[in-house]
Amino acid sequence: MENSKTSFHTLLAGLLAGVLLCCATGAHATAPRIAPQLFGEERKSDVVAYQLFSMASAKAGDEMIAELVRSAFSAGGENPVVDMLPSRQLARYALFNGDAAALVGLLSDVHEKERKQYRVVTFYLVGSDDRQEPVVLACRKQNSRADNLCKAFEQGLRQLIKKGQYRQIVDKQMGTGKVPADILEWLKPHNPGWK
Amino acid sequence: MKILGWMFGLWFALQAMPVAADEFQTVRPETVGLSSVRLDRLGDLLDAQVEQKKMAGAVVLVARHGKIAYFKTVGVADTGKPMRQDTLFRVCSMTKPVVTLAVLQLYEQGKLLLSDPVAKYIPEFSHPKVIEMLPEGADPAFRLVPAKRDITIKDLLTHTAGMPYSFASEWYPKDRLLRQMHDLYEEAGISSGMYETEGTIGDMVKRLARLPIASQPGEAFIYGMAADVSGYLVEVVSGQKLDDYIAEHIFKPLKMNDSYFFVPPEKQDRMSVVWKSDWQGSLEKVAPGPHREGDYVYSPTFQTAGPKTFLSGGVGMVTTPYDYFRFAQMLLNKGELDGVRLVSRKTVELMTTNQIGKLYETTLHDEGWKFGLGLGIQADREHNVDAGDVGTFEWAGLYSTRFSVDPKEEKITIFMSQTHPFNHHFELWDKLLVLSTSSISD
Incomplete structure (x- = not known):
């Protein structure tokens, strides 16, 4: 009889403990006020860019670049998240730190000794005739997402040029006469592998 | 006994009432516990600065218990244009408390x-x-x-x-x-x-x-x-x-009728020009438009010319010494002026209490200074920079404008010039504040 009573009390205590444990897992009211996570969504982007043109003509030139990039990706069947950062240094940092798969910028943004690690597609040229600098999409070779993006971009770019859309975009944003008659020949010297 | 009680009650009520700011009127300093003779030293100090061509002109205002006891102008606002009590000044970082x-x-x-x-x-x-x-x-x-x-x-x-x-x-x-x-x-x-x-x-x-x-x-x-x-x-x-927002909710209720972010054309002739001083006797007017000195770019004309689309909460305000006195008096009155309440007493207490823990405000002052909300606060009198009392709060503007509020003595000191560069004025202001504090005679 004594043993039965003891066993019953033990069972009761165990049941009570189980009930209390279940309550504890739902105790949101006791959670700390300062949550570990930061407010809002963290920005994740596939491609980073920055304001390439001087402040004076920033709007038209950068809008042209943005439209060329969007249109080329779209023609190539991709729709990556492109983040326009306010600083060139930050955009380069994002690429080299692996925060972004690709960068839209100047060729000089990728150091010569590191260039082999990147697939680079030149899609515009800035500067004067005797000192032009390529505007590129630079993608990390070892990153499969980046590689796919670059291939899609390159295919899409060539389609834009072939269909005349490239010229339309440039003329609309920058006025006529900014690019030569044969755009493909203009960009070929900067894209080894283009036939 | 009853009459005595009533008199005491009336006296107590009067002490508790927030003081009203007088309309450009000054009172004899002795009526508010300040010494005229000692206050005149402020004018002498500023006159000497002008004579030595360290600055072109300035205005200083000292008020106590809500009344302006000293309101002195020295020098010129522009060539051939004497400084006036209603001269308009670019107060730069004195915009921040507003x-x-x-x-x-x-x-x-x-x-x-x-x-x-x-x-x-x-x-x-x-x-x-x-x-x-x-x-x-x-x-x-x-x-x-x-x-x-x-x-x-x-x-x-x-x-x-x-x-x-x-x-x-x-x-x-x-x-x-x-x-x-x-x-x-x-x-x-x-x-x-x-x-x-x-x-x-x-x-x-x-x-x-x-x-x-x-x-x-x-x-x-x-x-x-x-x-x-x-x-x-x-x-x-x-x-x-x-x-x-600021015009509707701060300038208008405080009757700061000469305060703007962009100065209307009809009032621009009352603005002081900005002067560049080497503090050795060389003074020249700063020409309109931006000037670059190393990493620092400044202009005397951004509030009157250019696109006038950029409203800087950090440095954008133009005002007069009297208008800023009204703002400072409101703070001294714990949020109210002339019967109009802008914020509660509790909020002014929040502004004027240390909010930076063990950190120090050493941009304008030194390690004896803390920072509330928008205001530097003197935390002790042990360090080199002394504003007269623990609890004094103040700030400054890059074209050499300053204000200081001593709640313990109910005293406000305002200094405005338009002198660049800023770092030259520190000694002048520190002395001005000493003279202002030393004028207390009750």
């Missing part, structure tokens, strides 16, 4: 909390990154680490949000971190507001938000751009442009 008050009015209405993440109202501030400098020679020169917590509205009001001024690299040329921040700000087109700037404050703040901050939120006092973010915050939360 914008702070605007934020706190919205706080009192329950429209925001000081503990709110800034990202709640300006989403571009979500998930900030903190810049850490790597050893010299590293490429890149920095790395970015996640912030430990959100930047809060309180961080903005206490300059612990890690946002220096771009030109801070000029003040501390050996500081690699400030140099790096300057470079990033230049790339991003971040304006201090001290010169003609295209675009709106919102455009700029959104770009600023995407840049890293210079310290973990709350961990360092880094004076600078936070007030411009506060200004944009006022716009977002109130739905009004900053100048409209």
Whole structure:
């Protein structure tokens, strides 16, 4: 009889403990006020860019670049998240730190000794005739997402040029006469592998 | 006995009533416990500065118990134009306490909390990154680490949000971190507001938000751009442009009828020009338009010329000594002036209490100084920079304007000139404040 009573009390205590444990897992009211996570969504982007043109003509030139990039990706069947950062240094940092798969910028943004690690597609040229600098999409070779993006971009770019859309975009944003008659020949010297 | 009781009650009630600010009238200093003879020393000091061509002109105002006891002008506002009591001055960073008050009015209405993440109202501030400098020679020169917590509205009001001024690299040329921040700000087109700037404050703040901050939120006092973010915050939360909000909710109720962000054409002839002084006797007018001196860009004309679209919560205000006296008197009255309450006593107490913990406010003062919300506060009288009493609160503007409020003595001291560079005036102001304090004779 004594043993039965003891066993019953033990069972009761165990049941009570189980009930209390279940309550504890739902105790949101006791959670700390300062949550570990930061407010809002963290920005994740596939491609980073920055304001390439001087402040004076920033709007038209950068809008042209943005439209060329969007249109080329779209023609190539991709729709990556492109983040326009306010600083060139930050955009380069994002690429080299692996925060972004690709960068839209100047060729000089990728150091010569590191260039082999990147697939680079030149899609515009800035500067004067005797000192032009390529505007590129630079993608990390070892990153499969980046590689796919670059291939899609390159295919899409060539389609834009072939269909005349490239010229339309440039003329609309920058006025006529900014690019030569044969755009493909203009960009070929900067894209080894283009036939 | 009854009569005595009534008299005591009346006296007590009168002491408790907030003082009203008098309309440009001055009283004999002795009626408010100040010495005329000692106050005249302020004028002598300023006259000497003008005679020595260290500055072209200035205005000084000393008030006590709500009454202006000394209101002196010296020198000229412009060639052939004497300084006047109603001369208009670009007060630069003395804009910050005004914008702070605007934020706190919205706080009192329950429209925001000081503990709110800034990202709640300006989403571009979500998930900030903190810049850490790597050893010299590293490429890149920095790395970015996640912030430990959100930047809060309180961080903005206490300059612990890690946002220096771009030109801070000029003040501390050996500081690699400030140099790096300057470079990033230049790339991003971040304006201090001290010169003609295209675009709106919102455009700029959104770009600023995407840049890293210079310290973990709350961990360092880094004076600078936070007030411009506060200004944009006022716009977002109130739905009004900053100048409209402040005109309606601060300037008008306080009858600050000569205070603006952009000065109307009919009042521009009352503005003092900005003078460049080497403090050795060489004085010249600063020509209109932007001027670059190293990393520092400034202009005397951004409030009267140029696009006039950029409303800087950090440096944008133009006002007169009398108008700013009314603002200071409201603070001294714990939020009320002439029967009009702008904020509660409790909010002014929040503004004038240390909010930066163990950090020090050493931008304008030294280690004996703390910072409340928008205001530097004297925490002890043991250090080199003394403003007369523990609890004194004050701030300054880059064209050599200053104000100081001593709550214990119910005294306000205001000095305004338009002299560049700023660093020349420190000795003059410290002496002025000593003379102001020393004029107390009760």
